Amino acid sequence: MFSVIHEGGHALYDMNSDDSLAYTNLDGGVSMGIHESQSRFYENLLGRSRAFAQLVLPTLQSSFPGKLDSCTAEDLYRAINKVEPSLIRVEADEVTYALHVMVRYELEKRVMSDELEVKDLPREWNRLYKEYLGVDVPSDKEGVLQDSHWSGGAIGYFPSYALGSAYGAQFLRKMRETVDVEGCLKTGNFAPINDWNRENIWKHGCTYTPGELLDRVLGEKFDPFVFTDYLEKKYGEIYGL
Numbered sequence: 001m002f003s004v005i006h007e008g009g010h011a012l013y014d015m016n017s018d019d020s021l022a023y024t025n026l027d028g029g030v031s032m033g034i035h036e037s038q039s040r041f042y043e044n045l046l047g048r049s050r051a052f053a054q055l056v057l058p059t060l061q062s063s064f065p066g067k068l069d070s071c072t073a074e075d076l077y078r079a080i081n082k083v084e085p086s087l088i089r090v091e092a093d094e095v096t097y098a099l100h101v102m103v104r105y106e107l108e109k110r111v112m113s114d115e116l117e118v119k120d121l122p123r124e125w126n127r128l129y130k131e132y133l134g135v136d137v138p139s140d141k142e143g144v145l146q147d148s149h150w151s152g153g154a155i156g157y158f159p160s161y162a163l164g165s166a167y168g169a170q171f172l173r174k175m176r177e178t179v180d181v182e183g184c185l186k187t188g189n190f191a192p193i194n195d196w197n198r199e200n201i202w203k204h205g206c207t208y209t210p211g212e213l214l215d216r217v218l219g220e221k222f223d224p225f226v227f228t229d230y231l232e233k234k235y236g237e238i239y240g241l
């Protein structure tokens with residue numbers, strides 16, 4: 001479900017460039033960091049919120065008869081926000097997610113600078129997963145080979161995931177100044193949220209550089225502490241810290 005929401009965020013961004021940019025080089029997303037800010041915005045900032053859990057629970061209960069009858073919205077909210085070190089990036093929680101990105105990015109840098117040979121990647125992958133996440137990798141399938149980004153040649157892509165997650169938190173804080181985000185999620189009316197993203201981000205395509213876009217939308221520079229504050233507040237409340 002969360003992968004579908006994630007890719008839906010990418011799709012909304014790509015589909016909503018202004019018509020005047022169609023068939024030009026300015027059509028579509030401006031950078032993969034901004035792109036991932038939209039996908040992870042819908043996946044996590046909205047999709048893993050308490051209000052969305054309330055909205056989606058009846059649909060899940062009717063889709064999986066008998067499986068979720070005793071599940072409350074609060075149960076669902078806590079289940080989809082369980083924090084634990086794991087093997088697979090795309091299924092990782094918001095808190096540990098960036099550690100997966102760091103492992104991959106550090107290894108890519110070492111390979112590209114000839115400090116590390118490709119044949120040694122599985123060993124180094126496993127070593128860093130143990131060091132950063134404390135997990136033992138049982139197989140390369142669940143380790144170094146889990147992502148298609150190697151064969152796809154997307155070297156250097158992974159920081160986009162961490163950057164996008166952090167950009168998204170800053171967009172959400174700004175959006176909340178004019179949009180009742182929780183109210184939209186409770187009623188399932190996503191139009192005001194989508195309208196804000198379309199007006200501020202999507203319609204511009206590649207007209208502005210990522211830095212210019214952030215300045216225009218936020219009126220301030222990128223600040224990763226907005227994201228870490230969001231994580232501390234959300235997960236501090238869930239875990240009673």
Ligand SMILES: [Zn+2]
Nearest residue numbers: 006010036039
């Ligand atoms: Zn993505």
